[in-house]
Amino acid sequence: MATNKSQRLTMSDVARHAGVSRTTVSFVLNDKPGAAIPDETRRRILEAIDELGYRPNAGARALAANRSGWFGLITEIVTGPFAGEVITGAQSRAWGDRRFLLIAASEGDPAQEAAALDQMLEHRVEGLLYATTWHRAVTLPKAAREVPTVLVNCYDAEGELPCILPDEVSGGYKATRRLLDAGHTRIGFINLDPAIPAAIGRREGYERALREAGITRDPSLVVPGWATADSAYTAACELLDRPAGDRPTALFCGNDRMAMGAYDAIKERGLRIPHDVAVVGFDNQELIAAYLRPKLTTLALPFEAMGTKGIDMLAALAAGQPLDTHRVTLDCPLLERSSV
Amino acid sequence: MATNKSQRLTMSDVARHAGVSRTTVSFVLNDKPGAAIPDETRRRILEAIDELGYRPNAGARALAANRSGWFGLITEIVTGPFAGEVITGAQSRAWGDRRFLLIAASEGDPAQEAAALDQMLEHRVEGLLYATTWHRAVTLPKAAREVPTVLVNCYDAEGELPCILPDEVSGGYKATRRLLDAGHTRIGFINLDPAIPAAIGRREGYERALREAGITRDPSLVVPGWATADSAYTAACELLDRPAGDRPTALFCGNDRMAMGAYDAIKERGLRIPHDVAVVGFDNQELIAAYLRPKLTTLALPFEAMGTKGIDMLAALAAGQPLDTHRVTLDCPLLERSSV
DNA sequence: GCGCTTTAATAACGCGCGTTACTTCCGTGT
DNA sequence: ACACGGAAGTAACGCGCGTTATTAAAGCGC
Known part of the structure; x- marks a missing residue:
């Protein structure tokens, strides 16, 4: 019951419950600058949201705002020690920015890679992170050109794409x-x-x-x-x-x-x-x-940092800002233990 | 340039280019049963899609069809050997079914876990996989009740949620x-x-x-x-x-x-x-x-199999089918190498 | 020639939301 | 008295698509 309601709960329900129009609710939710909302009204609306347990529909919001909020992350293998670190780094930066990661593993198979890329483009990712397990040159499917792309732990032979590499x-x-x-x-x-x-x-x-x-x-x-x-x-x-x-x-x-x-x-x-x-x-x-x-x-190897930096660069690219550096190298920290 | 066009390309463009209505294009794309589309028309449309490089907008499609296509996957730590395997297993099963995984790491922090769950619900996930690093009992945030949930490598103290465990x-x-x-x-x-x-x-x-x-x-x-x-x-x-x-x-x-x-x-x-x-x-x-x-x-430990099975169970739950088994145990295969 | 079914295709609505343009109300100055 | 400007709020459009009527054309028996 609660399930059904919360699934079908919409902004209009909140508006009705608070005695205002849907537009006003939207303004409050988005802190629309320039919209004059008296504290009392705002309070009523937030209260209604809370009482009803309303959650905005991220998909609908993305459609209306024309901002998917997605970044794609393609790795070779998710298993193994490195991909996880890249994911962790990328996630922590992305989620904080209300952006989300659509992750795919190519398993080294070009067909899977192409399929993953297709799905990502259908989801209208605003940027693509392409990470490899070991430092080397790669060639990306052409479709990757359709969206800002940053290479992690690899570089493209043509040297056209920005990349992040360990030093x-x-x-x-x-x-x-x-x-x-x-x-x-x-x-x-x-x-x-x-x-x-x-x-x-x-x-x-x-x-x-x-x-x-x-x-x-x-x-x-x-x-x-x-x-x-x-x-x-x-x-x-x-x-x-x-x-x-x-x-x-x-x-x-x-x-x-x-x-x-x-x-x-x-x-x-x-x-x-x-x-x-x-x-x-x-x-x-x-x-x-x-x-x-x-x-x-x-x-x-600074995998986590490379993931974080990758998101930073993607965010800049997606915002249309120019990159300060096309090729970034990140330091490999020395971890002292007991073998020296 | 190509970027802009492909970003803004819509079904109407395809329809115009093929000389049909948008509805017809939709029918073709979805293999709508009961829609009579002559081969010649279908061919023209597919050709137009190809020539234009059109990609359906997954978000808009989800909104209209009221099926997000998302499953959520919450793990404790992405780094480390196990989460990756669960992800791999879950991914392979999900993508094949045109479903996608929204992955989050809680890092063992209840606040992050709750935030991740919130985001997942806003994305209208149709199910939730909750995986732990080691076999134990867990307590989920209440919000998890809003959506079908399957536990992986853990079980809930109340024994209400379906779970998948290693034998x-x-x-x-x-x-x-x-x-x-x-x-x-x-x-x-x-x-x-x-x-x-x-x-x-x-x-x-x-x-x-x-x-x-x-x-x-x-x-x-x-x-x-x-x-x-x-x-x-x-x-x-x-x-x-x-x-x-x-x-x-x-x-x-x-x-x-x-x-x-x-x-x-x-x-x-x-x-x-x-x-x-x-x-x-x-x-x-x-x-x-x-x-x-x-x-x-x-x-x-059968992490990959647990991930796969988890998606299977979620898919069944999301489709409203009853589960045959509430508590599944999966075999741990013996890997013979050279120490015996 | 007329009704009737099947085939082919479309107009139109709605999904949930962001946003623009517009209305209404009220206080202020002259 | 009137115009005016800002505050508070809303109607209405569109995002890209699935889907349900509904229409138009074509085939068929009599």
Whole structure:
């Protein structure tokens, strides 16, 4: 009963109950500037709303005002640690602004992606956030051009769309710098696939830090891996089995899973973390970093901040404002735990 | 330019372009049964839609048809491994049915939860999915009564709302049974906080499996933990340091993080997994289970299936159909890897 | 030729709301 | 006395679409 009523309750019901016209109710609800509403009338109306339990119909409001209030968010995978953070960041900013997120996962399938985009356009999203799991170049369906779009953790090959990226270089620099500050001079770097932006940027940061510290470059300390614990285990074994004195006393790992593999290699050799070998990871995958023993010092990818910033940029674009920066890079904070 | 046109494109434009009335276009778009539309006319209209790049306005359609097409999904935290799976499951089922998910995270804050619910009701959601991170009892805001609601991974104290829960008992049974089948008879159980439903159910399953196998119960093999790797490490040490012959040859851990701690205790003692001590986890947190060395055999909580089933139940409720079961329990599949 | 059914298509209403333009009432100044 | 300006409030239109009459044309039997 209450259900039916509240479902069908309209502004006219409120107006009737308060003894005013529907227009007046609308003015009150929207704080219409320039509308002179005496306090007494306003009070009556708000009271009526309260008594009746009226809720404005967001859809009807959107139609009349020609502002859907929706932003679209397309990610590759919702499962997994990163998409959730982007969503969290985007949500918190969007909802505060009475805007809402229509979320879709493409699952890496172009057909699903296109379908999702279609639905979003039918819902008249005022902007689109497109986020990837790992930092790379992407190509968007043409339909994305119909609406302001911001790329998160990726960039388009043509370089036309605004994008938000993690600052890989500064990340690599900070990781290395942290180890240098702890007194290490032989720092192994178990990198990701050397062809991807994350690997390139982090290596650049790694080398800059060494250069600044006046340490001569030893390329044999940098080994590529493939983002798995196993590959990092192998790589770590290789580095740790060098003759003592030439063996690195610290390992900077391309991600936390790889740090897991490195941990195994270190422990197997009876070495202690961080006493004998210090380790820094990357990505801050909480489930790993916070539960490894000892807990892993690592760099966090700023997914939540990227989500927030993405909404900010979309809001600006949707309002027709120009963007101050087309390509934004966000800092990767260093999370100190116990592995250095 | 193209942007402006496509934003403002309406059904009337299509009608004009095809030389028919707007009504006819609507009939074609909705495959209106009982409307006699000659093939030639239909073709002309579809062609016009295509040429113009027309997209129906989902909001306006919802208003006119009085069917929002929205379902609400409230979770505690979007970050973290579980919410994503629920979302994935719910999304895949919902989108296929041309229904959409309005997602919100309460962050455990009742105020945010209430605000989210308000927004959802303003968007006229036709149903609500309420999911928690861990299996427990919850109390929903009264406003949730205004719309069909299904609980996921939780239940309401009053027992009025339909809910979907993991089958903890069968999970505990399967884990234990797997170890029994591998020949183990002294199976340690590092449980979660013994007061929560997951711990109670799994212990029941554990004991039933032992009973069925004719193994006399040894309560000292069951130790409580607190869901952390550290607490499990301590507990595992205790179990493993029992005199040989009395030491368990297998450990069933309350979750995968705890299995991580157990791994450390086992490896520290120079024991091998699974040769000397077998381990079974719970939760299947991919980041841990798939990257521990050796990979962890564990039970998966059926989050994705719970999300899917949740949408099914909501769809039925929203259509006014009665539910066959008020309380659904879903199986926790055993994922065989290399730790048994 | 006339009624009658089927086919094809449309005019018109309403969904719930934002907004504009308009009306009514009242106090003020001259 | 009158014009005038502001305060308070409302009628009416339109947003884009689903849907229900209703109309116009075409086919059919006699």
